[in-house]
Amino acid sequence: MLSLRTATSCGSLASKRSSAQVLKAFNGLSTSTTIGVRPSSIVVCQIDLTNSRRNFSTTPARKIKTFFPAADTPNVKKTEAAWSHPLYTYEEMNSVKIAHRKAKTWSDWVALIAVRILRKGLDTVSGYRHDHAVSLSKKDPAGAVKKYAMDEKKWMTRNIFLESVAGVPGIVAGVLRHLHSMRRMKRDNGWIETLLEESYNERMHLLTFLKMAEPGWFMRLMVLGAQGVMFNALFMAYLVSPRTCHRFVGYIEEEAVITYTREIADLDAGKLPLWEKTMAPEIAVSYWKMPEGNRTMRDLLLYIRADEAKHREVNHTLGNLDQKNDPNPYVSEYKDPSKPHPTKGIEHLRSTGWEREEVI
Secondary structure, three states, rough: OOHHHHHHHHHOOOOHHHHHHHHHHOOOOOOOOOEEOOOOEEEEEEEEEEEOOOOOOOOOOOHOOOOOOOOOOOOOOOOOOOOOOOOOOHHHHOOOOOOOOOOOHHHHHHHHHHHHHHHHHHHHHHHHOHHHHHHOOOOOHHHHHHHHOHHHHHHHHHHHHHHHHHHHHHHHHHHHHHHHHHHHOOOOOOOHHHHHHHHHHHHHHHHHHHHHOOOHHHHHHHHHHHHHHHHHHHHHHHHHHHHHHHHHHHHHHHHHHHHHHHHHHHHHHHOOHHOOOOOOOOHHHHHHHOOOOOOOOOHHHHHHHHHHHHOOOOOHHOOOOOOOOOOOOOOOOOOOOOOOOOOOOOOOOOOOOOHHHHHO
16 A cells, blocks of 8 residues: 555655656545555545645646546536435434345246346455355454455445446336337336436446546456446346346345445444545535535445445336336325335335335
């Protein structure tokens, strides 16, 4: 690991041009920033985003750039999110639990097996070996920590890869239903908007993490391959069985909730010290409308986990419906609004989805 002080010292030995090349990717770093330099990735953990004072002076500010900086648009003050995020309370977010919907039909089993295969691949890419760690910890706790412990960099790698792929299913389903609606010259009963909004939400997760870490060439290559395979596979699968695809996404979101729950647990246990004082990026504060005083990394993980739990519910619910005729229960107006029913928020969260007879 290289601290800013070390990086600055190196700059005094090298030319100004070389220093600029090393530090040009970072902007607005505070006094407590830590930088990890690896051949395949560069990770930036921002500890205090409110302090604009730079901790180095060897590189001119005009040469330092951020990852996907704001466009130069003098006449535009701000671009609001396409879909406004619903407000979550901390009671609701803390009530999110790990859950699993049991496979009942052949369609469910196909979806579950596919998710388990993908889970193996994601674990390999991100270096995640939770089951191995638990097994070894019973015999050798110290050895398990040394061999399988997840640090901030490993968790961030897993998060970025997960979110870069998680935004694919919603857009594929939304596009296919959009085209299907035009071909049939009939309404889609409100499904398209929810699917596109889900995809948009997953992309906001990715953009938030990219404000904290910039992936290297290897991760970009892995994302490119994963997206290509996922998009085309889901495209064909959704044409054959939309129900199976929604169940598949529901099971994926179950795994996402597990991942973020374990990250929060590691953070609470003091295993991720760099994240203890890390503040959420401004893009996250604006999107989730995070209240003042509740903008830490832990708060950010709570919001993202709640989103994943909502996607888990939505897709399991859609997988229970008549794919061609049933209206979308998440944008429908109910005859008895006082009775719990599906909403865009998580006030009536159903971990394994709503059954058709409950909502239609």
